[in-house]
Amino acid sequence: MGTWSARPFGNDSAADWAYELDEASDWGVVSDALRVAAEAVPSDLDSDDAVTAIAAAEVVARGLGRVPESAGSVDAFVARVSAPPPEMVALAVSALAVAASAEGELADLWEGDPEWLAENEKLRSALTTE
Incomplete structure (x- = not known):
C-alpha cells in the first residue's frame, strides 16, 4: 500500500476506491465498503479493506457537511446524491471503529502514529457530532 498521508484518502487503496464514486448514483458503493469492515x-480485516472503509466513512x-472539501470524486458524488440516511451514519461509525481498531492490521502498520490516530478521531467526531 502506497501511503503519503494519514488522512482518509492519503493512500493508494482509498484513492483507487474513490474512482468508483465517479459512476455511483446512490450510497450503495459506500455502504458496500463500510459493511466489509x-x-x-x-484482527481479520485486511489493511486495504480497512483504509477503504475509513475513506468511505469520510464520504x-x-x-453530512461535517468535513471540508475532500477528493474531487467525493465532492462530485456528494453533490449528486442526497444526504446519507441515519443508518449509513451508524454503519460508518461501526466500520471506522473496526477499521481503526488497535487489534487490526492497519493499526499495526501505523504503529500508533499520533497523526493517524488524530485523523481517525477527527473523523469519528465528525460522524457522531450533531
Whole structure:
C-alpha cells in the first residue's frame, strides 16, 4: 500500500476506491465498503479493506457537511446524491471503529502514529457530532 498521508484518502487503496464514486448514483458503493469492515473481526480485516472503509466513512461525513472539501470524486458524488440516511451514519461509525481498531492490521502498520490516530478521531467526531 502506497501511503503519503494519514488522512482518509492519503493512500493508494482509498484513492483507487474513490474512482468508483465517479459512476455511483446512490450510497450503495459506500455502504458496500463500510459493511466489509463493520462485519469483520478487527484482527481479520485486511489493511486495504480497512483504509477503504475509513475513506468511505469520510464520504459519509462529507455528505453530512461535517468535513471540508475532500477528493474531487467525493465532492462530485456528494453533490449528486442526497444526504446519507441515519443508518449509513451508524454503519460508518461501526466500520471506522473496526477499521481503526488497535487489534487490526492497519493499526499495526501505523504503529500508533499520533497523526493517524488524530485523523481517525477527527473523523469519528465528525460522524457522531450533531
